[in-house]
Each structure stands twice: as C-alpha cells, then as structure tokens.
Amino acid sequence: MCGIVGYLGDGNVYDILIKGLHRLEYRGYDSAGVALVGNDGKINIFKTKGKVSNLEAFCADKNLESKVGIAHTRWATHGEPSDTNAHPHFSEDGNIAIVHNGTIENYKLLKDALEQHGCKFHSETDTEVLAQLIEYIRVTNNCSLLSAVRQALHQVVGAYAIAVLEKNNPDTIIAARQSSPLVIGIGENEYFLASDASPFVEYTKSCVYLKDGEIAEIRRGEPLKITNLANEEAEIDVTKLEMSISQLEKGGYPHFMLKEIFEQPSTLRDCIRGRVVADGTHININGVNDNKEVFLNAKRIVIVACGTSWHAGLLGKYLLQDMCRIPVVVEYASEFRYSNPVITPDDVVIAISQSGETADTLAAIQIAKKAGAFVFGISNVVGSSIPRETYSGCYIHVGPEIGVASTKAFTGQVMVLTLLSLAIAQLRGTMDEETIAKVGKSILKIPSYVKKVLKLNEQIERLSLIFTYARNFLYLGRGYSYPVALEGALKLKEISYIHAEGYPAAEMKHGPIALIDQEMPTVIIAPQDHLYDKIVSNVQQVKARGGKIVAIVNEGDTVIRNLADHVLEVPEMPECLTPIITSIPLQLLSYYIAINKGKDVDMPRNLAKSVTVE
Ligand code: G6P
Secondary structure, eight states: OOEEEEEESSSOHHHHHHHHHHHHGGGOOSEEEEEEEOTTSSEEEEEEESOHHHHHHHHTTSOOOOSEEEEEEEOOSSSOSSTTTSSOEEOTTSSEEEEEEEEETTHHHHHHHHHHTTOOOOSSOHHHHHHHHHHHHHHHHTOOHHHHHHHHHHHOOEEEEEEEEETTOTTEEEEEEEBSOOEEEEOSSOEEEESSSGGGTTTOSEEEEOOTTEEEEEETTSOOEEEETTOOBOOOOOEEOOOOGGGGSOTTOSSHHHHHHHTHHHHHHHHHTTTEEGGGTEEOOHHHHTTHHHHHHOSEEEEEEOHHHHHHHHHHHHHHHHHHOOOEEEEEHHHHTTSOOOOOTTEEEEEEESSSOOHHHHHHHHHHHHTTOEEEEEESSTTOHHHHHSSEEEEOOOOOOOSSSOSHHHHHHHHHHHHHHHHHHHHHTOSOHHHHHHHHHHHHHHHHHHHHHHTTHHHHHHHHHHHTTOSEEEEEEOTTHHHHHHHHHHHHHHHHOOEEEEEEGGGGGGTGGGGOSTTSEEEEEOOSSTTHHHHHHHHHHHHHTTOEEEEEEETTOOHHHHHOSEEEEEOOOOGGGHHHHHHHHHHHHHHHHHHHTTOOTTSOTTOOSOOOOO
16 A cells, blocks of 8 residues: 655645645555655655654654655555654665555565675665665666666565655656556656655646556656666656546545545436436446447356455345346455466456555456456546456546545445446346336436435434444345445444444344344344345344344335334335445444544544555
8 A cells, every 4th residue: 555756846845745645645644754855965854653744743843945855655564653664765875765655575585685785774664675675786786776776676576666766866756666556747847756646636637657567767857758677668658637626625524534425416426427328218338338249248247356345346246147147256356366266258357446456456357367358347546557457347437535434436336336237238138128217217316316315414423422332233234235234334343443244134143143232233224125024024133132223224114113223214216226325324324433433534543545465
C-alpha cells in the first residue's frame, strides 16, 4: 500500500507534497515523511510516525525551501510504524533519498550482501535496502543515478513504485514501477508524480500512467523520458484526467464516508447512465456488445475479488446464475492465486476491484489470462492496472472513493453486476423481454429510491446510540440478502472495531445461535422476497432466545415488525435489486456507531484502501 508523491517545479514544493499526502492518506497512515533538496544543496528528510497532520506539526519550524521533493504516507509492511521506519529513506552517505510503495521480497538476501560490503542499516524496512543498493551500484560502477536505479531493479524481486532524489542532481527525479501504481502529471514547466492522480488534479489534467517495468526520467526543463528495464525507449501515452477537485473534498460533510453514503443517488445515476436505454426495456453494456461470442459460449463464470469487492462478487453469483443460467464460482483472489485453479478457455473470469490495483486480484488476472480465459474487469479508477490488464470491462463511474470503508463503490459494483447479468441474459435469451423491462424500469427508479432510504438517517443515528457499547453483532440474511449481511458486518468491524459476523440466516442454527443472548444484537435483512417466510422463522428463533433484533424490512411489513425490537423500512423493489437498497441503512448504522465510539471513520486503524501488497 502506501502513497507516494513527488514534485519538480517552481511551485511551493512542500505545500504541494503535503496536500498530495493528505489526498493519498487513504492508502496508509502509519507514518509520513518528505525529502526536499534544500537551497543548501543537501537533501533534508523530515518524517514522523502517525498521520500527515503529525508531519505538518513536526515541520512547522523547519526550513522547507526547495525546488524538488518526494513524500510518502506509509502502511507498514516491514518494520513497525515508527519515525525510523518512516519513508523517505537515505542511502548511508546521504546522497540519495527514496520513497517506495510495495514490497521487496528478496530484501533480506540483498541486505546480507550489502552488509558484507560494509553497508550499515538504520531501519527494518525493505525500502532502505533499495536505497543502499542503488547508491552502492552508483558508486561502485561510477554510473548515473538512472543507470544505478535500472541495475538495482534488475536485482529486485517484488512490487514497487519508487521515486528517487539525488543530492548532487537537484533537477531530476527518477521514478519506476512494477506492480504498484504510479502516474506522472505534466504541467507547464513542472512535473508531479503520485500513486494516483488526486495530488495534482488542480494543477494539470495531462498525465502518463507508468507501465510495469518502466523507468521515468523527470528533468527540469526537459521533456519526460521513459525507458524500460532493458533501456529501450518507451512510448509516452498522455491521458486527459476526468477527475475534478470537488470530488476530492468533503463538501460540507464531517467525513468522506458520510459524504459518499449520501452521494449514492447521484453515483448510481452515473453508473446507470447510457446503460439502461429505450425506457428501461434494453440494457446496453459495451463490454458485452463487443464480445458477444465470448458471452454466448461461456461455460462458466469465475469471479475473483477481495474485501468488499468480494461481497459484490458474491451478489454477482446470485445475479448471473439467476438471470443467465451460467454456473458461477466466486473466489477470494488471494486464495484463488495459490489454489492451483482449474481455468479453461471456456471460462469468463470477472475481476472486481474498486481501486483497480489490488495485488492479489491482479495476480489472479494473470493466472486466468495464462489459462486462456477471457478476463473482464469491473473497476472504479479509470486508467488503473486492472482495466489495463483485462480484455474488456466496465467502469462503475462512482467518482473517487476516499473513505477507507467502501460504500458507494459497493453499490456501484452491485449495480454494474446487475446490468451485466441483464445484458448477458438478453443476449443468451435466458430472460423474457417483459421481465427484463420490469427490472430495467425499476433500475431507472433506483436513484430516487436510494434518496428515500437516506431519509432513515436520523432514525438510524438515534438507533445507533442503543448499540454503541455492544461487543458482538450478528448479521443474518438469505438469498440476495446474505452477501448484504456479510457486507453489513464487515462495515461495522472495519470502522467501529466491534466484532461482527455475517451469516446465512438458516445456518445460524448450526453454530452462532449459541451466542445469542440479550447482549448481542442481531441485524436481520428481510425484504419481501421468495425467502421471506423462511426468514420470519429465523427471526422467531432469535427472538425465542432473548436476542435483540434490528430488522431491515419493506414498507408496510407487519409480521417482522411485530417480532423485531427495531425495524428500518425500505421501499420494495424487484428481488434482484434489493441488495442496493438494503445495504444503505447498514452503512449508516456502522457509521453512527463508530462516531458514537469516537473512532476515525475515514481512516480506521490498521486498514488501507488500496492493498498493493500480498
Ligand atoms: C481493502 C479496502 C476494502 C476493499 C478491499 C479490496 O481491504 O479497505 O475496502 O474492499 O481492499 O479493494 P479493491 O480496490 O480491490 O476493491
């Protein structure tokens, strides 16, 4: 994980880097640091444990003048979060400084070899090894920094996005990537680099996404030059950014998470736009239209994803099986990649990832491609690695998601999976036109229905007060509501640190029922679907054991209303669309419980939004 930023130009280097770090803090916040080449010709490194705000306080009385600098916000992998392990890292002679996002797998081997040559290490990080290795090569081979970086990267096994500064060469930054993201912003007489484009969106819309194995030479007053590890010149593909600055701000909300929950009527509208056409009677997904043969002939669909995206994937299984009558399996990408999976050219593999950068999901894609499967990506971040690595795909178009706990991206993913299933069903003729039109028309109403669900905000805020001190929660659902239960439990765990378990409601009696007592609230997702009567029995089973029940039901429900301690009513929708509607009260419930407990909802402890390590 980790976020890196760099700037070379005439602007205020420190301010640009700090603002950039704040934007990338979602990637990790164990420590933060900057390296600036000062007017005294030295590289000055300032770094502290904790968030970027700690770094700002630490730097308040420092001389920060500079024309070039690099910066880092860390999610610790090698070595505990501490001032010493914080990036940037120096080579021992202080000649070069480096920031790094990724993991150097063979760092121990390299470290032992360097120690034998007399190098002394100060931190426990893999990154310091890279700094020392580059400088060792530069001095031993008497070569340029660029050449030393290239030679060092030949020896490295692992993932990296790096930016390197040299004391004696203050008009240059060398940057490189392998498996971790890196994008270079090209302004007028200035360059930016960052893990994503958010740090420079207000300065320039022109950027270049570095590809795996590429090294960029960023030099003052000179055009950008990119070469690969074999020192061959690479093509420079300049992209225009679509992101806007207002999307990166809180817009009056106390937290990004709350803003993102409330954005869902408009993010879902953006996600649907152009895809539900002809008054709801036709579904138009370019990735399906362009690959009709693939979807007509698919024998099986394999979905790979991690975290919340995996929960969306599980819903994808219900949707695709239901609508397209294709067998579907859903795998955690981290398990899939090491499970010796059986994938054939008849499979379609769907990779789901908000960030488009999750290392395990990217690895799963490579395995699927090697096995000859058609790989389809569902992602949010335009230009990220997963859309580039897959053969076709679909963006969810929900705008940047900054809160570490995913909300609008989850509903966007579920929406895209619903549209994808409908489009494939339309193509394969597995659903009649009338049913497709019924669902299509309901999809067009989703933004206004979500708006209605958000009116539960105050009721949920009050309800949350009752449960602030609960130590365990159980979330139950059946059918389409089962993945919603998993996601509801995950949201609560992530931001309030309360233990919560999601379970298929009928499986409760095979274990979790033993936990039920007055102290443990059970959240039951029970819309009017074909399993409603079944879930009523499960509600009764919890009630009979004195459990406290919060139920998400449809408006006008009377049966569960009489059994549950608290009900939250949402509008009725066709069964396949209920997950989008029922997941929103659960997002709000976890938000308010975490707020009541005084937790940092946007940056929960130990988590990061973009997981670019295994
Ligand atoms: C992290 C985030 C989760 C996210 C998961 C997968 O764990 O904290 O919110 O669901 O990674 O990320 P992706 O970007 O692949 O959806």
